[in-house]
Amino acid sequence: MDKSLLMELMNMEAQQLVSKYKDDLINDLMGLLAIDSVKGEPVKDAPVGEGPKKALEFMIDLGAKAGLPTKTVDNLAGHIEFGGGEGLFGVLGHVDVVPPGKGWTSDPFEPVIRNNEIIARGVQDDKGPTMAAYYALKILHNEGYKFNQRVRLIIGTDEESDWQCTDAYFKSEEMPDAGFSPDAEFPVIHGEKGITSFNIVQSNLDDEYTDSDIELKAFISGERYNMVPESAEAKLKVLTQMSSIIQAYEGFIRKTGNEGSYEIDGGFLKLELSGKSAHGSTPEEGVNAGTELLKFLSEIELDANGSQFVKFAQEYIIGNLTGGQFNMAHHHEEMGNVSVNTGMINYTEVDGGIFGVNLRYPAGLDFDAGIKNLEAMIKESGFAIEDVSDQKPHYVDKNDPLVLTLLESYRKHTDDDREAFTIGGGTYARTLETGVAFGAMFKNTVDTMHQKDERMNIDELMLATVIYLEALYNTCVEK
Ligand SMILES: [Zn+2]
Known part of the structure; x- marks a missing residue:
């Protein structure tokens, strides 16, 4: 297909495509949120407890049911793979959560929708963004787009504590050439002290x-x-x-x-x-x-x-x-x-x-x-x-094609023209060699991570999915 025509199609289609999958996405996310995946004592075959392991299995099962190759490593991390070829792109999210604490207006592990917001522990950090990224990949795959390399959705279960997940994972698994982590905020965080x-x-x-x-x-x-x-x-x-x-x-x-x-x-x-x-x-x-x-x-x-x-x-x-x-x-x-x-x-x-x-x-x-x-x-x-x-500090050049492409993909669907920025904190992106943090909080999103009544607006969940789809299309799809 003509390249520019395909791009045009993409412009129109990204949002339509995502809205076609809206119900499935929300359903799967509700299922994931219903798993109490707070870190627990190590038990047999579950080094960070049964909850995080169950949440990992939930994601891996989604991939397996969709007919995609999957792998788990030490019941601490795993991936769902899309595409084929030499190159490898990574998308890195986590399904463990911090303890809910007190003061919730509903059960933190019985997700509910109120005022167009999903309320549950982990919906913002990081189950919602991880599911959005999974659906972005799944939609491209289902709709017949061809990836120009392998793309792995890598799922960790110990991000909130000791990062045993990524330590174990990258001991045996290939480091992606580039990637992003949907575990912070938009537009792009390209450096961390x-x-x-x-x-x-x-x-x-x-x-x-x-x-x-x-x-x-x-x-x-x-x-x-x-x-x-x-x-x-x-x-x-x-x-x-x-x-x-x-x-x-x-x-x-x-x-x-x-x-x-x-x-x-x-x-x-x-x-x-x-x-x-x-x-x-x-x-x-x-x-x-x-x-x-x-x-x-x-x-x-x-x-x-x-x-x-x-x-x-x-x-x-x-x-x-x-x-x-x-x-x-x-x-x-x-x-x-x-x-x-x-x-x-x-x-x-x-x-x-x-x-x-x-x-x-x-x-x-x-x-x-x-x-x-x-x-x-x-x-x-x-x-x-x-x-x-x-x-060590983590830094990807602001003019790296990865940063520029993600930024462009974000801007295409928002009217926010902020530049990529750096922070003093650490995100999951630093476990990737060439990785940045990319979403899913928007400019005016109220940060409820680690707090009571953690919530995510459904329109923002959809928009994040559109942006991830756009970004993955731009970086990993054959044109
Ligand atoms: Zn997180």
């Missing part, structure tokens, strides 16, 4: 008795690397000058505008401070209660160990949002700056202090060299680095 976490630990505590009038007994703030701590607490033993410390603290609270309180119990003083939580990838949007309280402690003369802890924080932690104080500042034109969130700060008089750091970095920073250098830098101050984990 490297994500690291590490602990900075006070390593040489002074065991000798110090006769300071004020001793730091304990400090606690934050529970997770990837969140800005919203509260902090310090416990001091105060031998003299209790009232002047309290006065200073009240002054500090007034001056900084933070919310704080204190409690006196015998010779002990407990200070509490509130900040503002934010995601660890955007520490500048929060107020770190821990580092704020440390600022106050730096105005007080503490015992030797407490003072070493606070002095270290002054030099390396407080105000260090872009890595400069670690000597790891780096800027990438598209991916932006290094970000540093100190998500956990703890101190006890017995064990000393520990800072739990979540550092994210754009392409171009040598993190391994940076962390080695930091380790050497802080040794003098009596601190060491432990428990380093590092996921």
